[in-house]
Amino acid sequence: MNIRTFLMGCxxxxxxxxxxxxxxxxxxxxxPASTWTEALPLGNGRLGAMLFGNPASEHIQLNEATIxxxxxxxxxxxxxxxxxxKVRQLVFEGKYLEAQTMATEHVMSNTNSGMxxxxxxxxxxxxxxxxxxxxxxxxxxxDSARAVVTYKVNDVEYRRxxxxxxxxxxxxxxxxxxxxxxxxxxxxLTSPHQDVSIQSENxxxxxxGVSSWHEGLKGKVEFEGRxxxxxxxxxxxxxxxxxxxxxxxxxVFYVSIATNFNNYKDISGDASKRSEDYLVSAMKxxxxxxxxxxxxxxxxxxxxxxxxxxxxHYSSLPTDERIVHFKENNDLGLVSTYFRFGRYLLxxxxxxxxxxxxxxxxxxxxxxxxxxSKYTCNINLxxxxxxxxxxxxxxxxxxxxxxxxxVSETGKKTAKVMYGADGWVLxxxxxxxxxxxxxxxxxxxxxxxxxxWLCRHLWEHYLYTGDTTFLHKVYPIMKEAARFFNxxxxxxxxxxxxxxxxxxxxxxxxVGSKGEATTAAGVTLDNLLVRDLFQSVIASSQMFxxxxxxxxxxxxxxxxxPPMQIGRWGQLQEWMDDWxxxxxxxxHVSHLYSLFPxxxxxxxxxxxxxDAARTSLIHRGDASTGWSMGWKICLWARLLDGDHACKxxxxxxxxxxxxxKVGGTYPNLFDAHPPxxxxxxxxxxxxIAEMLMQSYDGFIYLLPALPSNWKEGSISGLHARGGFExxxxxxxNQLQQVTxxxxxxxxxxxxxxxxxxxxxxxxARGINSNALYNIPTDAAPIVHDPKQLHKVILRKTYVYDLKxxxxxxxxxxx
Numbered sequence: 138m139n140i141r142t143f144l145m146g147c148x149x150x151x152x153x154x155x156x157x158x159x160x161x162x163x164x165x166x167x168x169p170a171s172t173w174t175e176a177l178p179l180g181n182g183r184l185g186a187m188l189f190g191n192p193a194s195e196h197i198q199l200n201e202a203t204i205x206x207x208x209x210x211x212x213x214x215x216x217x218x219x220x221x222x223k224v225r226q227l228v229f230e231g232k233y234l235e236a237q238t239m240a241t242e243h244v245m246s247n248t249n250s251g252m253x254x255x256x257x258x259x260x261x262x263x264x265x266x267x268x269x270x271x272x273x274x275x276x277x278x279x280d281s282a283r284a285v286v287t288y289k290v291n292d293v294e295y296r297r298x299x300x301x302x303x304x305x306x307x308x309x310x311x312x313x314x315x316x317x318x319x320x321x322x323x324x325x326l327t328s329p330h331q332d333v334s335i336q337s338e339n340x341x342x343x344x345x346g347v348s349s350w351h352e353g354l355k356g357k358v359e360f361e362g363r364x365x366x367x368x369x370x371x372x373x374x375x376x377x378x379x380x381x382x383x384x385x386x387x388x389v390f391y392v393s394i395a396t397n398f399n400n401y402k403d404i405s406g407d408a409s410k411r412s413e414d415y416l417v418s419a420m421k422x423x424x425x426x427x428x429x430x431x432x433x434x435x436x437x438x439x440x441x442x443x444x445x446x447x448x449x450h451y452s453s454l455p456t457d458e459r460i461v462h463f464k465e466n467n468d469l470g471l472v473s474t475y476f477r478f479g480r481y482l483l484x485x486x487x488x489x490x491x492x493x494x495x496x497x498x499x500x501x502x503x504x505x506x507x508x509x510s511k512y513t514c515n516i517n518l519x520x521x522x523x524x525x526x527x528x529x530x531x532x533x534x535x536x537x538x539x540x541x542x543x544v545s546e547t548g549k550k551t552a553k554v555m556y557g558a559d560g561w562v563l564x565x566x567x568x569x570x571x572x573x574x575x576x577x578x579x580x581x582x583x584x585x586x587x588x589x590w591l592c593r594h595l596w597e598h599y600l601y602t603g604d605t606t607f608l609h610k611v612y613p614i615m616k617e618a619a620r621f622f623n624x625x626x627x628x629x630x631x632x633x634x635x636x637x638x639x640x641x642x643x644x645x646x647x648v649g650s651k652g653e654a655t656t657a658a659g660v661t662l663d664n665l666l667v668r669d670l671f672q673s674v675i676a677s678s679q680m681f682x683x684x685x686x687x688x689x690x691x692x693x694x695x696x697x698x699p700p701m702q703i704g705r706w707g708q709l710q711e712w713m714d715d716w717x718x719x720x721x722x723x724x725h726v727s728h729l730y731s732l733f734p735x736x737x738x739x740x741x742x743x744x745x746x747x748d749a750a751r752t753s754l755i756h757r758g759d760a761s762t763g764w765s766m767g768w769k770i771c772l773w774a775r776l777l778d779g780d781h782a783c784k785x786x787x788x789x790x791x792x793x794x795x796x797x798k799v800g801g802t803y804p805n806l807f808d809a810h811p812p813x814x815x816x817x818x819x820x821x822x823x824x825i826a827e828m829l830m831q832s833y834d835g836f837i838y839l840l841p842a843l844p845s846n847w848k849e850g851s852i853s854g855l856h857a858r859g860g861f862e863x864x865x866x867x868x869x870n871q872l873q874q875v876t877x878x879x880x881x882x883x884x885x886x887x888x889x890x891x892x893x894x895x896x897x898x899x900x901a902r903g904i905n906s907n908a909l910y911n912i913p914t915d916a917a918p919i920v921h922d923p924k925q926l927h928k929v930i931l932r933k934t935y936v937y938d939l940k941x942x943x944x945x946x947x948x949x950x951x
Contacts, residue, residue, distance in 0.1 A: 160445060162279040162477045164456040164806060166190075169275065173198065173502050174793075174803035174813060175457075177277040177284045179308075181301040181431075182488025182536075184394060185499035186308050188299050190275040190286040195262040195297065198502050199308065201360060202492040203398035205569040206349040206504075207252035208357035211547060212574035217244040217555035224639045228658050229630055233650035236639060240579035240656065244555070249352035250576035251568040253509035254495050256502050257362055257394050258328030258344060262310070265321060266290065277805075279474065279481045282435040283428075293319045301485070304430035305419040308392040317386045318370060324380040324390065326362055329504050335378035341365040341416070342380050345409065349504055357404055361412040362394040365420065389424045391416055401543055401571040438484045441529040442854035444473045444825070446847055457804040460792040467846055472786060472825070478806050479822025480528050482815060483521075489535040492569065494521040498815040507812050512540065514587035515565040515643040516725065520764060520816040522594060523734060523771070523823035526601040527830075529856045534598060538611070540571070541591045545614045548573040548588060552621050556585075560621030563587035565643070580655045581644050585625075586637060588618040589666035593734070596673040600858045603881045605680070612677045616684065619674045619691060622667050626694060629658050629713070635697040636713065637663040645723045647716045659713035661728035664699045665735055671695050701731060701738075701746055708756065709738075709749040722758040724765040726772065729754060733771040736833040740777065740931055751776050759788055763800045763808035767820020774827035774842040777931065782828050783844035789821055830865075832857035836886035836901075836936065839865060840872050861885055861941075876948045879941035887937045887949075895949035901936040 169191040170176040176187035176198065185200035220243035227236035270288040277284050286297040294315040301308050314320050326335060326344040333346035342364050348356035364380055366373060371385030382388050395411030397404050419427065449470030451459055459471050486498035496510045496517055512518045518537075525534045548561030551573040556562065564575040565584045575582045592615045599608040626635040636659030643662065646652045671691040678688035704715040711717050711728040731737040732750045740747045754772055761769070766789045773782040793801040793809040800817075801809045808817025828842040829852050837857045851866035860881035866873050872891050879885065886901055887893070939947060 160449065160473075161452070162474050163276050164279070164474070164478070165274065165276040166455045166457060166804075167273060167275075169273070170805075174807055174809075175805055177275070177805060178482070178485065178498075178500050178807070179277075179282065179284055179299060179301040180485035180499045181303045181306065182486060182491040182499070183306060184301050184308055185486065185501075186299065186301050187500055187502065188275075188277075188284045188286070190284075190297075192270040192273070192286075192288050192290070192295070193264055193268040195260075195264070195286075195310075197260040197299065197308065197310070197392075199257045199260060199362070199392070199394060200499055200501055201257050201394040201396060202499055203396045203569065204255050204257055204348055204358055204360050205252050206255055206351040206356050206358075207249070207354040207568075207570060208404065209402045209570055210248070210354060210572065211550060212246040212248045212251070212572045212576065213551040213554040214244060214247045214574060215554050216247070217575070218557050220244055221556065221639070224656075225627065225658075228639050228656060231649070233647075233654040233656050237579045237583070237650075237654040237656040240583050240639060244575055245579060245582055246574040246576050249354055249572075250582075251509055251511050251566050251572055252351055252354065252570060253349075253505050254497070254501055254511065254569070255348055255504050256329065257360060258326055258330070258333070260308075260310075260364065260390075260392060261325050261327065262312075262390070263323045267295075279477045280436075280439070281432045282439075282481070282485065283432075292316075295319075300428060300431050302419065302427050302431045303434040303488070305422060305427050306393070306415050307419040309419070309424065309427060310390040310392070311424050312388045312390075314386070318384040320371065320382060320385040320388055322382050322388070324364060324366075324382070325378060326364060337375040337378055337380075338363075340373065340375050342375055342378050343412075344378075351505075359397040359404075359408045360394065361396075361408045362392065363412050363416045364390060364392050365416060366390045367420065367423075391419050393419065398569075401547070401569060435484060438530055438533070439477075439480060442480065442852070444476050444850070444852050446470065446473050446850040449473075456806065457792065460790055460802055460804070460806075463790045464787045469847065471790065475786075475790065475806060476822055476825045479524055479818045480530065482818055483524060483530055483533055486815070487521075487533045487536050489532055491536050493518070493536040493540050494815060494819075496814055496816070500815075507810075509568070511566050511568045513566055514563060514590065515584055516727070516768070517764065517814065517816045519590055519594065519734070520768065520820045520823075522819070524819050524826065526597060527823060527826045527856055529854050529862070531598065531602060531856070534594065537591075537594060538598075540567070541595065542611075542614060543571045544573055544591070545588070545617060547571045549617070556621070556625055558621050558624040560617045560619070560624065561588060562621050563591065580641070580646070583639055583656060584641050584643060586640070586663050586666045588621065589670040592618050592673070593666070593669055596669070601856055601860065603860050608677060609681060612674075612681065615670065615674050615677065616687070619670050620687075622670065623687075623690060623694065626667070631713075632699070633697070634659060634699040634713070635694055636699060637667065642711050643725045643727045645711070645721070645725055645727070647712055648718055649712070649714055649716050657712055659699050661699075661701065661709070661711055661713075662730050665701075665730050665737055668695060668698055668737075669735065703745065703749045706752070707749060708753040709746060711753075717753070719756045721756070722761070724761045726754065726757055726765070726768060729772055733768070733775045733827070738775075739834045741834065747776070759785055761800055762810045762814075763789060763802070763817030764810065764814055764820055766800055767808070767817040767824060770821055770824030771827050774824055775831070777842050779828050779842035779844040779847075782824060782842055783846065786821065786825070789817065826855055830855045830857060830863050832859065832861075836888045837861060837863065837877075838888045839863070839875055840867060840890060841888075843867065843870060845870060859883065859885065872951055874948065874950045876946055877939065877941070878946045879943060882941055882943035885939040885941050885947075887939060889935050889937070890932060891951045892935050893937060893949040893951060895939070895947060897947065898937050898939050898949060901938045
């Protein structure tokens, strides 16, 4: 390494560190929120709060993660056992609509389709004479998980600061004023639930109620919220459910919420005692102590990763205006903020010991939200956790892993009742009661491979962490999911392949039924999910030296699963038959699971399938629902096309102020399906990480899909499979330096677009680093014209091996 190279690397690192230290990540606005999707989200994994920031009447909408309609139940339809063989036969006879109709009538749940996630209610703090305000400012800090509102009334400056305390499990609102005796307000709780009780109790106000009836199931989740305050100066009175503060210098409100929910089969807890205990415990701590602990716990997760795309030139613009002008300004600072916001949301809505992030994370203001804000398992729940491993938030998988364990318990009964099979099954939705029956109607709900997809998350956790203790613990869950498919796969008559039947390619009608039905057999997604599941169980069995006979039976059936197929117009087939319509722009791209999040397709291992997947994605188009565009960012990153992925980020960062536009972003950076679904935020976050680093293909690919307009930047703390932590910086679109921290030791194989130097680094032997398809490495870039399906052009790369020791760090430079 010459001295010039070394100094340039040092300067790049210094630039990155200085930029990170000075960069402030926040959402800010110059007016109060007028709608829920303008309010600012706060959360601690159990409690969610949406801050509106109105000076005259502060409004904080509140959630608690275990407030769901209904009660413990199961929803498997016993009629399915008799009718599934009939449905299957109709599918094999090509009578798809008839099969689908029969399934809707006799296979889908005949009790309920799952229960909705519901809000607790709302906190209002009313301030007389504060309607005439000036100098307004509202902020959500992504560095400290705090929301702040400031404004002036006459010559008094007011400040509100809100946190959802990770340490004390309460929502806390601190109000200060620049002049003593200036804070006078009335505080109350309301709720959309029927027949709630609102009372005053000593120096508190309380609201208690019970969750809703839904689809014939009585609500049995009891909840209670309490509000009290510590007041400096002035006086406080609680009467008739109103907490009145008069002429105080400073006020700190504490809001506790609790339910009787213990777990999916036990709701015998004491909501009132829990809410009281939370409140009494929290009020023993002053606000500064609580805030310090809260920020420390938040930053323990947040500060592991930082993305810097250069100076933030548009920080003086309110966030909603930045979204409006994103494309014309090439606002890379907003991209960094959006990436950080995705990690912020996951930290805020998925904490160890709590419930997983549902369709809206933890935030919901409606008694009966869209799709019940449940756990949709045919893409959405999985997408919620795509950023967890790669952006170094692995512990936040804990709620998801517990859900998987719990549905593996309830799914055993469903497998036996509906299919007469051992093992366990999960269809396309579940809820807090961990129901596993087939719900809704057959066009969306006749899909039985949810268990296989969720088990992939267990295996991925092992691939990232190397934690064999964890794998051994969850192996029985994976094995029993595989047992179900081992018993229920059937031979289809055309090729003799073993397939899942009946099933569907999520929610997409096919031309085999003239567009009238989704019901089919052997769809590509199912084939891939079952293959992944069988392979992970076989590998685990070999690792632990057990269940050899069972693993052998899976190996034999692996060979009989349908292969991926390339169709008549060069596409990767979505179905077993060549039914794909080149004009189909459906939001689901389920067959491309093979490309992401799966690892079946690679530009180096399977170039023809790689090109077929790209052909499919071009025809699917870009514009779609928010979560679909988030998935497509990940897919274009895997296709090594950073500019197309970046174009989709721009499509996603398009302001949505009404529900008529499909896809985009609300003023508070929430993803718009519409309505709000949080999966799009998480998909985009994972996609940005995938643009900068990939580790699915047996090596760590550095800057594989860097957009041409991300000319300078740095990323620190990304997590790669094999237990490696990656930090790097680039200049003029070229990697300058990378630091690799090895958590487990062993060989680290690296692929780079530039040559690298460093101690212990050696060229990998027997690896083809040249471009595919015999296209010159200096060929022109791809033109994104869907009418011209160009072959994929891969640039020359350099592949190295680095022998590492656990706990050691290695720095490589260009």
